[in-house]
Amino acid sequence: MSISAPPAYDRPYRAERAAFLWLLEREVVRFLKIWRFTIAGQSLSALLFLIVFGFALSGRITGIGGIPYDRFILPGLVVQAVIMVGYINGTTSLFEARHDRYLHDVLASPLRWWEINLALVLGGVVREILTAAGILVIAVPLTGIGVQRPLVTSVAALALLISAAQVGVLAGAYSTSLDHVYSIEALVVLPLGFLSGIFYSTSRLPEAWNVLSHLNPILYYVEALRSGLLGHGSLPALAALAAAVGGAALLSGWSLLVFRSGAQLKP
Amino acid sequence: MSGTSTAPPALSVRGLTKTYDGGFTAVRGLDLEIRDGAFFGLLGPNGAGKTTLIGAVCNLLRPTAGEIRVFGHEHGTREARSLVGLAEQEINLDRFITTEKTLVYHAGYHGIGRSEAWRRARELLELFDLGGKARTRPTELSGGMQRRLLLARALMHRPRLLILDEPTAGVDVELRAELWQYTRRLHALGTTILLTTHYLEEAEALCEEIAFLRGGLIIARGSAQALRDRFGARDIGEVYARAMASQEGAAVAA
Numbered sequence: 001m002s003i004s005a006p007p008a009y010d011r012p013y014r015a016e017r018a019a020f021l022w023l024l025e026r027e028v029v030r031f032l033k034i035w036r037f038t039i040a041g042q043s044l045s046a047l048l049f050l051i052v053f054g055f056a057l058s059g060r061i062t063g064i065g066g067i068p069y070d071r072f073i074l075p076g077l078v079v080q081a082v083i084m085v086g087y088i089n090g091t092t093s094l095f096e097a098r099h100d101r102y103l104h105d106v107l108a109s110p111l112r113w114w115e116i117n118l119a120l121v122l123g124g125v126v127r128e129i130l131t132a133a134g135i136l137v138i139a140v141p142l143t144g145i146g147v148q149r150p151l152v153t154s155v156a157a158l159a160l161l162i163s164a165a166q167v168g169v170l171a172g173a174y175s176t177s178l179d180h181v182y183s184i185e186a187l188v189v190l191p192l193g194f195l196s197g198i199f200y201s202t203s204r205l206p207e208a209w210n211v212l213s214h215l216n217p218i219l220y221y222v223e224a225l226r227s228g229l230l231g232h233g234s235l236p237a238l239a240a241l242a243a244a245v246g247g248a249a250l251l252s253g254w255s256l257l258v259f260r261s262g263a264q265l266k267p
Numbered sequence: 268m269s270g271t272s273t274a275p276p277a278l279s280v281r282g283l284t285k286t287y288d289g290g291f292t293a294v295r296g297l298d299l300e301i302r303d304g305a306f307f308g309l310l311g312p313n314g315a316g317k318t319t320l321i322g323a324v325c326n327l328l329r330p331t332a333g334e335i336r337v338f339g340h341e342h343g344t345r346e347a348r349s350l351v352g353l354a355e356q357e358i359n360l361d362r363f364i365t366t367e368k369t370l371v372y373h374a375g376y377h378g379i380g381r382s383e384a385w386r387r388a389r390e391l392l393e394l395f396d397l398g399g400k401a402r403t404r405p406t407e408l409s410g411g412m413q414r415r416l417l418l419a420r421a422l423m424h425r426p427r428l429l430i431l432d433e434p435t436a437g438v439d440v441e442l443r444a445e446l447w448q449y450t451r452r453l454h455a456l457g458t459t460i461l462l463t464t465h466y467l468e469e470a471e472a473l474c475e476e477i478a479f480l481r482g483g484l485i486i487a488r489g490s491a492q493a494l495r496d497r498f499g500a501r502d503i504g505e506v507y508a509r510a511m512a513s514q515e516g517a518a519v520a521a
Contacts, residue, residue, distance in 0.1 A: 003394070003422070003449065003452050003453055003456065004425065004456065005456045005457050006425055006426065006427035006456070006457055006458045007350075007425055007427060009274055009275070009303070009338035009339070009350060009427055010338070010339075011346075012346065013344075013345040013346045013348075013349050013378070014378070015378025015379075016378060016379055016380030016383065017375065017378065017379070017380045017381060018378070019375060019376050019377065019378045021375075022372055022375025022376055023372075023375075023376060025372075025375070026361075026364065026368075026372050026375075029364070029368075030363045030364070033363070096362075096363075097361075100359060100360075100361075100362065101355075101357060101359035102359045102360055102361040102362075104325070104327050104353075104355065104359055105359070105361070105373055105376065105420070106376055107325075107326050107327055108325040108326055108327060108348065108351065108353055109348055109373075109376035109377055110345035110348040110349050110376070110377060110378060111376055112345070262329055263329070266326075266327060266328045266329050267287055267288070267322075267328045267329070
């Protein structure tokens, strides 16, 4: 019979399976159930940019700095796709959970604040990795791109994955309406992505635009990954990498503070 | 297992105050103690502070001041969280997952292992007559089914204190009778029940003790009989009306 006597009040809490793993599983299952949209669709968008700009128009666009144009734009397209996916995943998951109040089921459970934060972020990271893999599995043979600096590539990729997932989680925590969610995506995330030097080298821009470009945080992720994959970029690799890692640390710290205080999650 | 007689109170609230960001104080200096094994009713008009009190106990809001203990455990601890089950007034079901997974993941959030979570989910789905809807998303269930699923979810981790916030709001007579039947069985087995309802006759029939809440404070408390005697009333409806109109009720509402 399911209705049974309740357990003792003084037994210590002991998990048979970590609650954190259950929440992470739920986060991953959520987007895998609709993988055509959440993974394939996002990968395809980036691949279409590569095909149109890198191949269809390649006759009209010469390479940049001796690098074929399709290879030059690929790191930026991956960055753009990862940031969009991280943003969409975090907002969809956390904003919807807050809006429909099923977040209460998590908040009322023995899950600790940092476990909730970590599960949401890692859920986003898994989706980002699958999306990036979906792009690279086709784009690498097409472009012949390789990894020139493995360490720089690894650190840049890690910083990118964490930052993108944290941006999504933070936007999901702060947004108070769907209008907020979509406005930030359309007016902030998307324009910053396109103006981050994906399709051009910022060092070739007029001085004023070059300076303005350096205020765009996404530029540093693009340049860091480009330096790792192609061997060099418009910015020194270490400077771009430091900015990307610093961005990831800053966003992670901010996100942890939000979850620790609970201010955006609980009235 | 610890005996009921030696158990600390199922719920102990001391000096609870909650002032929302807009400046509205929903509860102010509230004290409340509910013994282990009680069937306790909390009655009051809309805005009296019932849902705020429940939210504070269940870690759904940030109290401004006060102390809350669940069976002696500070309410934010994992021990306390694992002892409380909550079925909220509003339907708040995860629309991304199926009915059966709603139950399985809830169990998981409470640290229950996979095989036990699935076994218990199947049992509760059958018990609440939802077995045929296991793979349906909660948004596709009828209102009555959603209400049953909320109660099943609250029971998945076998809570020792079950909080039911307006569980029969908008529920038909037949389902209401079923829900009370389940709740009575749980109580008979030792589960402490904290119930809020607008159906006064239900509170009188089910609860061993009733408290009236108004303006964030408890203005009267006792068994239904004791309250009838105190207010010179024939039934609990009359008690309610007189309590709310009493000096204490008027003072806290002012």
